[in-house]
Amino acid sequence: MKLLLYFLIILTFSSCSSNSLSNYKPSEKEQLANEITNRVSLQLKNSFDLKPFGSGGQAMNDIEMLALSFIYNKEIDIEDARELLINSVDIFVKAINEDERIHPYLSNYPFEPKNIEISIYLRKLDNSDITPGKLLIASSNNGILEYDIRDPKTDRLKSIYRESYEEALIRKPISWNSSTQKIIKKNINPAILDE
Amino acid sequence: MTQDLSPSTFASSKHFCLEPEDPFAKDIASINAFRNSSQQLQLYAPPQQQNKIVIGQYEQALFTDKIFKTSPSFWGIESGLDIDRRTEENLQNCSTVKVEILASPRAPLRMSLERSLHKIARQAHSISSANFRTFPSHHRNSAVHDPQTLCLPYRRNAMTTFQVPSIEFAAAKAQPFTIRLSTHHQMELRSMSEQNLRELRAIKVEMILSPNRELFSGFDQDFTTRMAAKFFRKAPLSSTLQRDSSHLCTMEEVRRLTSGYNPKIFISATNGINTTEAEAASHQLYVQKLAGQKVNWVYNRSHGAILDLMEVFTMNYLGLSPNTAKELRGKWSAFHERNLGNPNEKLLHYCHSQGAIHTFNALRCCPSEVRDRVIVVAIAPAKIIPREMCHQSFNYASKKDIVHYGELTTAGFFDSSETGSSKYMEIMLNNREQLILLDPHPDAKNIDHGFQSPTFRDVIERRLKKYLQRGNR
Numbered sequence: 001m002k003l004l005l006y007f008l009i010i011l012t013f014s015s016c017s018s019n020s021l022s023n024y025k026p027s028e029k030e031q032l033a034n035e036i037t038n039r040v041s042l043q044l045k046n047s048f049d050l051k052p053f054g055s056g057g058q059a060m061n062d063i064e065m066l067a068l069s070f071i072y073n074k075e076i077d078i079e080d081a082r083e084l085l086i087n088s089v090d091i092f093v094k095a096i097n098e099d100e101r102i103h104p105y106l107s108n109y110p111f112e113p114k115n116i117e118i119s120i121y122l123r124k125l126d127n128s129d130i131t132p133g134k135l136l137i138a139s140s141n142n143g144i145l146e147y148d149i150r151d152p153k154t155d156r157l158k159s160i161y162r163e164s165y166e167e168a169l170i171r172k173p174i175s176w177n178s179s180t181q182k183i184i185k186k187n188i189n190p191a192i193l194d195e
Numbered sequence: 196m197t198q199d200l201s202p203s204t205f206a207s208s209k210h211f212c213l214e215p216e217d218p219f220a221k222d223i224a225s226i227n228a229f230r231n232s233s234q235q236l237q238l239y240a241p242p243q244q245q246n247k248i249v250i251g252q253y254e255q256a257l258f259t260d261k262i263f264k265t266s267p268s269f270w271g272i273e274s275g276l277d278i279d280r281r282t283e284e285n286l287q288n289c290s291t292v293k294v295e296i297l298a299s300p301r302a303p304l305r306m307s308l309e310r311s312l313h314k315i316a317r318q319a320h321s322i323s324s325a326n327f328r329t330f331p332s333h334h335r336n337s338a339v340h341d342p343q344t345l346c347l348p349y350r351r352n353a354m355t356t357f358q359v360p361s362i363e364f365a366a367a368k369a370q371p372f373t374i375r376l377s378t379h380h381q382m383e384l385r386s387m388s389e390q391n392l393r394e395l396r397a398i399k400v401e402m403i404l405s406p407n408r409e410l411f412s413g414f415d416q417d418f419t420t421r422m423a424a425k426f427f428r429k430a431p432l433s434s435t436l437q438r439d440s441s442h443l444c445t446m447e448e449v450r451r452l453t454s455g456y457n458p459k460i461f462i463s464a465t466n467g468i469n470t471t472e473a474e475a476a477s478h479q480l481y482v483q484k485l486a487g488q489k490v491n492w493v494y495n496r497s498h499g500a501i502l503d504l505m506e507v508f509t510m511n512y513l514g515l516s517p518n519t520a521k522e523l524r525g526k527w528s529a530f531h532e533r534n535l536g537n538p539n540e541k542l543l544h545y546c547h548s549q550g551a552i553h554t555f556n557a558l559r560c561c562p563s564e565v566r567d568r569v570i571v572v573a574i575a576p577a578k579i580i581p582r583e584m585c586h587q588s589f590n591y592a593s594k595k596d597i598v599h600y601g602e603l604t605t606a607g608f609f610d611s612s613e614t615g616s617s618k619y620m621e622i623m624l625n626n627r628e629q630l631i632l633l634d635p636h637p638d639a640k641n642i643d644h645g646f647q648s649p650t651f652r653d654v655i656e657r658r659l660k661k662y663l664q665r666g667n668r
Binding site: 139 | 485563566567582583587588590653654657660
C-alpha cells in the first residue's frame with residue numbers, strides 16, 4: 001500500500017514537471033557532430049575492421065575535439081597500430097572538413113589531427129584481454145600518438161612509446177587517400193624531417 | 196593533536212556522501228547511527244594531525260527480538276567478519292585502537308576477553324601489559340569464574356561500561372606488528388552467546404589514525420547494510436561482498452594513494468540503482484586503486500530495485516534528481532571555486548547507469564563555467580551525456596546491456612505523439628547517436644551492466660591516465 005501511495009505521489013509530481021523534458025534540446029552542432037562521428041565509425045569499421053564502441057568530444061562552445069573509440073580484435077605491434085591510427089585520424093579529419101554544414105561550429109577550420117581523439121583498444125580474436133606486456137591501447141590524442149601496454153608487474157597501463165602525429169606520418173605515411181597530409185606538412189617541424 | 200570527527204563532519208568533508216534526504220528517514224531514524232558510521236570507508240589522516248574516528252557504535256535500540264530470532268548469530272558473525280577483514284597493515288596505520296563495550300544494566304555480560312588481552316600482550320613485544328587499561332576499578336573484584344571468561348557484574352539501573360584494551364600502538368610504529376588483533380576480537384565476538392548479545396547495549400570501536408596514514412576498512416559496511424535490509428524485511432543481501440576483499444588496500448597501495456595526492460586533481464563518481472553502500476565503496480576503491488588518487492564517490496542511495504526503478508522512470512528521466520544532483524553540483528561548484536584563477540583545471544566524473552541521469556540533471560542545472568570544468572565518462576549509462584553539456588563527455592555501453600533503452604521507453608510513455616515522433620523522442624534518438632555499443636568481454640556477466648565489468652576496465656583506466664597526465668602537468 002505504501003509503495004502504491006509513493007508511486008502515485010511521485011507520478012503526480014512528475015506529471016506536473018513534464019515540461020522539463022524539453023528543457024534540453026541538442027543543437028544543430030550536436031546533431032551534426034553525431035552524424036559525422038557515426039558515419040566515420042561505420043566507415044572505419046568497414047575499412048579496417050575497427051569495431052566502434054564509444055564516442056565523445058569537447059563541444060561546449062565550438063567543437064574543439066571529437067572522439068571515437070574502437071576495439072580491434074588482433075594482436076598487433078606499434079608499426080601496425082601507427083598505420084591504423086594515422087589512417088583513422090585522417091579519415092575522421094577529412095570527413096569533418098568535407099562537411100560544410102559543420103564548419104561554422106568548428107573551433108578551427110580546417111580541423112586538424114590535434115582536434116581528433118582516436119583510441120584503439122586491442123583484444124584477442126575471442127575478445128579476451130591481450131596478454132600483459134603486449135600492446136593494448138593505441139591512441140591519438142591532442143596530436144600525440146601513444147602506445148600503452150598493461151605492465152605485467154603492476155597490472156596497470158603503461159605508455160611504452162609516444163610520438164607526435166607528424167613524426168608518425170614520417171615513419172608511416174598515410175596509405176589512405178588523403179587531403180590531411182597536405183595540412184600536416186604545412187605545419188611540420190623541419191627538425192623532425194631531418195632526423 | 197587529536198581531532199574528533201563526528202560522522203556529520205566526516206560526511207561533509209570526506210569521500211563518501213549519502214544523500215541528505217531520505218523518504219524513509221522517519222522509519223530508519225534508529226539506524227542512522229549505523230549508517231553514519233558506515234561512511235567511514237576510506238579514512239585519511241592529514242599530515243601532522245591525528246584523527247580520532249569512531250569506527251562503529253552500535254546501539255541497543257536495534258537489537259530487537261525480531262532481528263535475533265531471524266538470525267541468532269547475526270551480531271557475532273557480522274561484526275566478527277568485519278573486523279576480520281581489516282588487514283594487518285591497517286593496524287600499522289592506527290596509533291590507538293579502543294574497543295568499548297557497554298553492557299546492559301539488566302544482566303551480566305559474559306565474554307571471553309582475557310585470553311585475547313594476554314595474547315596481544317605477549318605478541319606485541321613493544322607493548323607492555325601495563326599499557327592496558329582493561330577494566331574500570333569497580334570491576335577489579337568482579338567474579339571471574341573462569342580465567343578465560345570474564346563475568347561482569349551488573350548494577351541495576353546503571354549501564355555497565357568497560358573498556359577492552361586501549362592499546363597504544365605508537366611505540367610499535369617503528370617495527371612491524373606481529374599481532375593479529377582482528378583475529379582475536381573476531382574470536383571473542385563470535386564466542387558471545389545469543390544471551391550475551393541480548394544484554395549488549397553497545398559496542399564502540401575507536402581507532403586513532405597515525406598522521407598521514409590511511410585506513411581502509413570494511414568494518415561495518417555489511418553489518419549496517421544487512422541490518423538495514425533486515426529492518427526493511429528485505430531479502431539478505433548478496434554474500435559476495437563478504438568474500439570479496441577487493442575493497443581492502445594493501446600497504447603498497449595505501450602508500451601509493453597517499454604519496455600521489457594532488458589537490459589539483461578531482462575525481463568524482465556516482466553509482467546506479469540497486470547499489471548498496473558496500474558495493475559503492477567497492478566501486479570507489481576500484482577507481483581509487485586505478486587512479487592512485489582520492490575518488491569522491493557520491494553515493495546514490497538505493498531503496499531496492501523496485502523503488503529505484505520507480506524513481507528512475509517517474510522522476511529522474513523527467514529531470515528530477517533532487518539529492519544526488521544537488522550533491523554533485525555542490526562538489527563541482529566547490530572545485531570550481533577552488534580553481535577560479537585557473538580555468539584549465541578540470542575534474543573527472545564517472546557515472547554509472549542511473550548515475551548518468553543524475554549527472555545529466557546536475558549538469559543541466561549548473562552554470563556553464565562549472566559545466567566547463569567537468570569531464571564525464573559515462574559507463575553503461577541510462578542516459579547519454581551529450582558532449583555539448585560539459586567540457587568533455589564520453590559514453591560507453593556494452594551490446595548486451597539493455598539499460599540504455601530506458602530513456603526511449605520514458606520518452607515514448609511520457610511524451611508520446613500520435614502523429615509521429617515526439618520532440619522528446621527525437622532528442623533522445625539524436626543523443627543516442629553518441630552511444631556506440633561495445634562487444635562484451637568474454638568474462639562479462641549477465642547483461643554486462645556492471646561498473647567493474649572487464650568490458651570497461653581499460654576504458655576507465657585509460658580515461659584516468661589521460662586525466663592524471665593532464666592534472667600532473
